[in-house]
Amino acid sequence: MLYSMSRDEQLSYTEALRRYHGNIQSAFDMYLYNLYLLAGITSYAEKDRERRLVKHLPTDEDKIFTDRLYRNPLIHTLATNKDLQQQIIKLQFDEHTDQDNVRKIYIDFAKTDAYKTYLTAEDIDESHRQILLKLYKYCTSSELFNEIIEDYSANWPDDKSLVIGTIKKTIKGLPNAADFLDKYRPGDETVVDFGEKMFQLVHHDDAKLLAIIEPILKNWDADRVAIMDMILIKMALIELMTFSSIPTKVTLNEFVEIAKSYSTDKSKDFINGILDRLMKKLDKEGKIKKEGRGLKD
Numbered sequence: 001m002l003y004s005m006s007r008d009e010q011l012s013y014t015e016a017l018r019r020y021h022g023n024i025q026s027a028f029d030m031y032l033y034n035l036y037l038l039a040g041i042t043s044y045a046e047k048d049r050e051r052r053l054v055k056h057l058p059t060d061e062d063k064i065f066t067d068r069l070y071r072n073p074l075i076h077t078l079a080t081n082k083d084l085q086q087q088i089i090k091l092q093f094d095e096h097t098d099q100d101n102v103r104k105i106y107i108d109f110a111k112t113d114a115y116k117t118y119l120t121a122e123d124i125d126e127s128h129r130q131i132l133l134k135l136y137k138y139c140t141s142s143e144l145f146n147e148i149i150e151d152y153s154a155n156w157p158d159d160k161s162l163v164i165g166t167i168k169k170t171i172k173g174l175p176n177a178a179d180f181l182d183k184y185r186p187g188d189e190t191v192v193d194f195g196e197k198m199f200q201l202v203h204h205d206d207a208k209l210l211a212i213i214e215p216i217l218k219n220w221d222a223d224r225v226a227i228m229d230m231i232l233i234k235m236a237l238i239e240l241m242t243f244s245s246i247p248t249k250v251t252l253n254e255f256v257e258i259a260k261s262y263s264t265d266k267s268k269d270f271i272n273g274i275l276d277r278l279m280k281k282l283d284k285e286g287k288i289k290k291e292g293r294g295l296k297d
Contacts (some may be wrong), residue, residue: 076175
């Protein structure tokens with residue numbers, strides 16, 4: 001949103017803040033949609049079993065086939081979670097989804113060795129978890145699955161890594177994590193106390209931040225610094241000087257990682273160098289105050 005505001009003079013702070021909150025909700029909705037698709041794909045195991053049962057000449061594989069994937073107790077946790085089911089209805093996932101595409105993903109996954117091994121596995125409890133992780137990994141590498149998500153939300157490329165990581169944590173926590181939606185639902189501590197506060201401070205203290213940065217640039221003119229790089233440096237400065245519970249090393253590492261995804265190829269080294277010099281300067285001036293042992297390391 002900071003970048004959007006720098007490119008669009010008509011975009012007000014109020015509107016940008018509204019979009020910020022909307023994008024966060026969109027990421028959570030995508031998390032829910034991924035859970036919905038995961039459960040939907042497994043449901044075709046039951047239909048697969050029914051199809052095999054009515055075959056006139058069933059194969060040996062047909063005879064031993066079970067709908068174990070669909071009856072997986074971890075999937076049952078999702079199917080019986082009232083909060084999740086209410087959200088699925090509210091967000092109209094059924095209307096947004098071509099079920100034939102979901103079926104195709106199941107059919108393709110059913111051909112894998114991982115799935116065939118699962119059907120005859122004896123260590124059922126752990127196999128249930130592992131097959132869901134393998135299924136989801138298969139999905140996220142599937143062109144069709146990614147197309148389904150992108151059709152639902154254009155933000156998928158940006159939020160993909162966040163959603164995938166959260167889905168994996170959810171699977172690993174089932175079936176005991178009955179409150180998983182509350183655990184991963186965006187909360188005020190993250191969205192308001194951290195994100196909104198950083199957004200507000202970077203926007204309103206722009207001139208003050210630039211005055212701190214410019215002397216560190218040495219032979220660089222501030223106007224020559226890539227817009228995204230300058231925004232990331234300003235955000236890192238706010239985090240260093242304002243959020244006392246975040247270690248300085250974490251700030252440095254995180255913004256270098258963000259630069260890899262959102263800026264130029266050379267940005268990570270540039271930002272790393274500028275932030276390193278800024279940290280030393282601010283520390284010397286007593287402007288970095290961290291709470292707890294080791295937070296300035």
